Amino acid sequence: xxxxxxxxxxxxxxxxxxxxxxxxxxxxxxxxxxxxxxxxxxxxxxxxxxxxxxxxxxxxxxxxxxxxxxxxxxxxxxxxxxxxxxxxxxxxxxxxxxxxxxxxxxxxxxxxxxxxxxxxxxxxxxxxxxxxxxxxxxxxxxxxxxxxxxxxxxxxxxxxxxxxxxxxxxxxxxxxxxxxxxxxxxxxxxxxxxx
Amino acid sequence: xxxxxxxxxxxxxxxxxxxxxxxxxxxxxxxxxxxxxxxxxxxxxxxxxxxxxxxxxxxxxxxxxxxxxxxxxxxxxxxxxxxxxxxxxxxxxxxxxxxxxxxxxxxxxxxxxxxxxxxxxxxxxxxxxxxxxxxxxxxxxxxxxxxxxxxxxxxxxxxxxxxxxxxxxxxxxxxxxxxxxxxxxxxxxxxxxxx
DNA sequence: ATTTTTCGTTCACATAGGTTAAGAACGTAT
DNA sequence: ATACGTTCTTAACCTATGTGAACGAAAAAT
Numbered sequence: 001x002x003x004x005x006x007x008x009x010x011x012x013x014x015x016x017x018x019x020x021x022x023x024x025x026x027x028x029x030x031x032x033x034x035x036x037x038x039x040x041x042x043x044x045x046x047x048x049x050x051x052x053x054x055x056x057x058x059x060x061x062x063x064x065x066x067x068x069x070x071x072x073x074x075x076x077x078x079x080x081x082x083x084x085x086x087x088x089x090x091x092x093x094x095x096x097x098x099x100x101x102x103x104x105x106x107x108x109x110x111x112x113x114x115x116x117x118x119x120x121x122x123x124x125x126x127x128x129x130x131x132x133x134x135x136x137x138x139x140x141x142x143x144x145x146x147x148x149x150x151x152x153x154x155x156x157x158x159x160x161x162x163x164x165x166x167x168x169x170x171x172x173x174x175x176x177x178x179x180x181x182x183x184x185x186x187x188x189x190x191x192x193x194x195x
Numbered sequence: 196x197x198x199x200x201x202x203x204x205x206x207x208x209x210x211x212x213x214x215x216x217x218x219x220x221x222x223x224x225x226x227x228x229x230x231x232x233x234x235x236x237x238x239x240x241x242x243x244x245x246x247x248x249x250x251x252x253x254x255x256x257x258x259x260x261x262x263x264x265x266x267x268x269x270x271x272x273x274x275x276x277x278x279x280x281x282x283x284x285x286x287x288x289x290x291x292x293x294x295x296x297x298x299x300x301x302x303x304x305x306x307x308x309x310x311x312x313x314x315x316x317x318x319x320x321x322x323x324x325x326x327x328x329x330x331x332x333x334x335x336x337x338x339x340x341x342x343x344x345x346x347x348x349x350x351x352x353x354x355x356x357x358x359x360x361x362x363x364x365x366x367x368x369x370x371x372x373x374x375x376x377x378x379x380x381x382x383x384x385x386x387x388x389x390x
Numbered sequence: 391a392t393t394t395t396t397c398g399t400t401c402a403c404a405t406a407g408g409t410t411a412a413g414a415a416c417g418t419a420t
Numbered sequence: 421a422t423a424c425g426t427t428c429t430t431a432a433c434c435t436a437t438g439t440g441a442a443c444g445a446a447a448a449a450t
Contacts, residue, residue, distance in 0.1 A: 064342035072334055085331050088324075094335070128323065129283075135330035136280050138337060139267055140289070145340055146373040147259035149436070170398065178341040183437055185399055344406070365428065378407055380429055 002026040004054050005106060008078050009126050021120050028116055029106035034099045041097035047086045048110040053079045056103025057167055060095050061175070071176040074100075074161075074168060080130055087113075100168055150179045151187050197221040199249050200301060203273050204321050216315050223311055224301035229294045236292035242281045243305040248274045251298025252362055255290050256370070266371040269295075269363060275325055282308075295363050345374045346382050 005025070010016050017025070029052065034040060041047045043062065058075040060083075072095060075081040083093035087110060108116070117124040144153060154177055158164060164173060174184040200220070205211050212220070224247065229235060236242045238257065253270040255278075267290060270276040278288035282305060303311070312319040339348060349372055353359060359368060369379040 062338050062342075064338070066342070068342065070338055070341045072338060084327060088327055094331075128326075131323075131326050131330055132279060132283055135326055135333060136289075138330060138333040142333060142336055142340070143257050143259070143265050143267060145337070146265045146370075147257075147261070147263065151436090169396090175341075179436095180438060181398070182400085182439080186437085189399075346406095364426095374406095375408060376428075377409085377430085381407085384429075 001031070002029055002106065004078065005029060005052050008052070009123070012129055013122055013126050015122065017122060021122065024120060025116060025123065028108050028112040030108070032105045032107050034103045034105065036099055036102055038103075039096060039098040040105075041083050041086075041093055041095065043094060043096050044092045046090060047083050047093045048090060049082055049107045050080065050087055050110075050113060051075075051082045051097075052106040052108075053077055053081060054104040054106055056105075057100040058097055058103060059100055059168065059172060060097045062095055069172075069175055070178075071172055074164070074172075074176065076167070084131070100172075145178060150177055150183060151190070153177050154184065154187055155191075196226070197224055197301065199273065200224060200247050203247070204318070207324055208317060208321050210317065212317060216317065219315060220311060220318065223303050223307035225303070227300045227302050229298045229300065231294055231297055233298075234291060234293040235300075236278050236281075236288055236290065238289060238291050239287045241285065242278050242288045243285060244277055244302045245275065245282055245305075245308060246270075246277045246292075247301040247303075248272055248276060249299040249301055251300075252295040253292055253298060254295055254363065254367060255292045257290055264370050265373075266367055269359070269367075269371065271362070279326070295367075340373060345372055345378060346386070348372050349379065349382055350386075 002022075002025070006017060006022055009025075031054070032040075032051075034056070040051075041049075041060075053075045055077050058079075058081055060072045060075065060081060061069050062072060063069055073081070075097075081097060083095045083097070085091065085095075086093035090110070113127075117127065144156070148156070154173075157173070157177065170184060171181040174181045177184065179187075197217070197220070201212060201217055204220075226249070227235075227246075229251070235246075236244075236255075248270045250272050253274075253276055255267045255270065255276060256264050257267060258264055268276070270292075276292060278290045278292070280286070280290075281288035285305070312322065339351070343351070349368075352368070352372065365379060366376040369376045372379065374382075
């Protein structure tokens with residue numbers, strides 16, 4: 001049941017978990033089944049869970065002062081998601097997370113997370129790597145936002161995740177790229193003509 | 196000598212270090228004095244150091260394909276800087292870091308960092324908090340880039356760091372905001388007239 | 391099956407920010 | 421004091437993206 005988590009951790013660590021370690025971890029990850037369009041993390045509400053996406057898709061987003069939605073990140077099979085700020089500080093979340101398909105998650109609460117870090121050094125290492133990678137990715141995303149135009153960002157994105165447009169509505173892809181749906185439509189039209 | 200580091204760690208942890216812990220840590224942080232305009236982390240070169248800015252100022256930046264500079268972050272007294280990617284992976288850095296004033300740093304190398312994490316749990320906790328905060332800040336910066344125009348971002352920035360323009364050249368502030376120096380000049384002129 | 395809502399496209403027009411270029415202000419070296 | 425390089429400003433023009441609106445297609449609800 002928890003095999004995808006195991007594979008994911010072992011791949012990032014480049015190291016295997018023992019049967020005992022895996023068994024302990026499994027106990028701390030509770031499966032959750034959600035329908036499409038279910039929001040399970042809410043801005044301004046406390047969310048002391050860390051989630052692993054076993055199957056399905058999610059998006060993490062904020063709503064700005066003008067009421068506009070901005071996608072911070074998508075989450076597919078094998079992604080770790082949630083509101084880290086709330087998870088660690090115990091204060092209300094700053095992001096929202098919602099499913100984009102029927103989705104199976106594994107959730108670990110903060111108390112178990114602390115146990116896991118203490119009892120299983122490999123998990124603590126794994127998690128450190130996870131946060132570091134997330135941090136670096138977001139720094140590079142800032143850099144690319146400033147150095148590339150929307151067309152280039154779009155091309156990089158579909159190169160990196162060719163199935164993205166098949167799985168999430170185009171207006172959310174636009175919100176991830178930092179542009180309006182109409183602009184993404186225009187960019188796509190221009191690219192078709194170029195060929 | 197290492198008092199600023201101590202204060203910084205204790206403040207973030209909200210917990211004091213014992214004399215023994217502090218003494219150990221002090222031994223691992225090597226002071227470095229640099230002149231203005233010294234680049235001490237280079238893209239494509241390995242940099243397995245973590246730096247604490249004791250006094251002075253730095254900026255972390257990338258150069259894009261068009262040869263243009265983009266500031267990723269500034270570092271002043273009490274900031275922790277360096278190229279985390281290289282620090283952890285041992286691979287070449289993806290960022291550059293340079294002084295903007297005569298600067299005093301404390302450097303910790305990766306081997307000592309690992310010792311510190313193992314021997315001083317508080318340091319390990321502290322560092323985890325540091326990376327998490329960095330990650331969250333960068334996610335929020337992405338959100339603000341998409342939801343605010345350059346004028347609003349400029350106003351938020353000088354509100355948060357009123358002395359920034361006194362300490363770093365305006366073209367670097369522009370590169371941090373993601374605009375050209377001419378555009379920042381135009382925005383500033385417009386703001387003066389508004390008053 | 392029909393209606394209603396959501397989503398993607400297209401277009402005309404508006405605007406923020408980029409580009410180029412020139413000159414002013416300032417700092418530093420001579 | 422003079423000259424040189426660097427930074428900042430200003431202005432005219434250009435371009436990518438935003439805005440608002442209309443339409444058709446697809447999806448969801450009835």
